[in-house]
Amino acid sequence: MLFGIAINLFALYVRRHPTFTWQMSEGWKTKGDSEPSDAYISSMRFRGAVALWMGSFVMVMGILTIWSALG
Numbered sequence: 903m904l905f906g907i908a909i910n911l912f913a914l915y916v917r918r919h920p921t922f923t924w925q926m927s928e929g930w931k932t933k934g935d936s937e938p939s940d941a942y943i944s945s946m947r948f949r950g951a952v953a954l955w956m957g958s959f960v961m962v963m964g965i966l967t968i969w970s971a972l973g
Contacts, residue, residue, distance in 0.1 A: 903964030909957030917950035 916923070923946060924938040 903961055903968065906957045906959070906961030906964055909953055909960060913950045913953035913957055915950075916953065917947055920946035920950070 920943045921929075921938055924942060928938070929936065
């Protein structure tokens with residue numbers, strides 16, 4: 903369940919700040935004020951949404967596992 907929470911936190915960060923990963927991986931290689939493409943930003947937001955779904959699934963499975971162990 904904690905892993906699902908961590909995935910969700912990371913996914914929310916990626917959804918809100920899609921250019922952060924570009925800055926860390928590619929932005930330092932360029933001089934001046936370069937920005938990621940719109941396609942890259944859209945792709946990162948989509949990946950964040952998919953990660954939110956995965957994190958939610960992991961959390962629900964963790965809750966069900968704990969609940970079944972108690973019952």
